[in-house]
Amino acid sequence: MQLEPTEEQRLIQRTAREFAERRLAPSAAARDRDGRFPVEELRELGQLGLLGVNVPEDLGGGAAGVIAYSLALQELAKVDASVAVAVSVTNMVAELIAAVGTPAQRTAYVPGLVSGAAVAGAFALSEPQAGSDPAGMRTIATKVDGGWRLSGTKQWITSGDRAGVLVVWAMTDLAAGHKGITAFLVRGGAPGLTVGRLEEKMGLHGSSTAQLVLDGVEVGDDAVLGGVGGGFRLAMMALDGGRIGIASQALGIARGALEAAYRYAGEREQFGVTLWKHQAIGNMLADAATWLDAGLLLTLRAASLKEAGQRFSTEAAMAKLYATEKAGTICDIALQVHGGYGYTTDFPVERAYRDVRVTRIYEGTSEIQRLVIARSLLARMEK
């Protein structure tokens, strides 16, 4: 496994870091306070090539691989986790269409996602009654002449109200269980597609989370992504890669909080010495730094395997489980080091503490990651 980034990976990481510091940092707290979706910022990220780091070059992407993508996402999340999640979902949608779409679908949808022209991509799998168990979905696609009619409700859809391109999963054969699920490509603003509500969340205020109502949305046969009945497999495949993205997002948030704690501990004095000189504080920071590196190594392992075209599902689940759980604890420590000031909006650790919480929930909760890991361990035992 490669531990040192290549020149190209470093360049992409640096581009993301500079953009995050120059363009995102000055307005991140205001975006959070006002709940402002980062439309302009996403367009600029597209122009910089940061929406398609791991997308093929012929579709407008950078073809720089999964490690470069993870490093870039960490830099964005370190400064603004809301921007990072929009980038992560857009990348996931673009990668999925690039991987399994027909030539016509690839050219019709991917370049717009990668350039930022589509603003964002959305991944519409979850429903009010079906989260961890998406096979229980109730959205239905009915066959009509020349296409399909989609009806149902999707829940928790990141950028769902803003996305120019959505992948929507629906049942095409109710009797076939998960084998009756199909993925469809839907344009934002399609007739019959409306926003039921926008969720008010604990964190990620710059990211919109929409309930989407599909009331007879009509799409052509050419909107079927990856074949009728193949949707469940596609969702699982995309989520395996997506989990590397969420692990990266969590690592970035945690690194931002921890570096703020380092700075604060070096400046703040109590009992005549800086906080750093108090062993209890040093111990907390030492634990946090160790967990952060361990999470990074797990994430780089999963990213390396994916990049090499090998199986990486278990490793991605391990990376997401560990990185997100530890990132939560690291943000908690960073806030504690700031004392009472950490509990105010004057310091960015307060936002990090709120933003990081959801990384243990979306793209498969920690409990679902453990399920994936345990199943894989059992399968190896039984071989």
Ligand SMILES: Cc1cc2nc3c(=O)[nH]c(=O)nc-3n(C[C@H](O)[C@H](O)[C@H](O)COP(=O)(O)OP(=O)(O)OC[C@H]3O[C@@H](n4cnc5c(N)ncnc54)[C@H](O)[C@@H]3O)c2cc1C
């Ligand atoms: C801010 C935000 C953004 C999101 N963005 C998207 C998006 O873009 N697209 C999308 O499709 N979805 C999205 N989601 C949905 C997210 O993926 C789901 O919330 C998640 O999968 C959990 O589903 P649920 O909320 O229905 O919880 P449930 O599935 O009802 O789970 C409730 C609890 O039970 C546990 N549980 C469930 N099943 C098991 C089991 N078998 N064993 C042990 N424990 C179990 C869970 O771990 C959890 O603790 C988003 C969610 C949030 C909060």
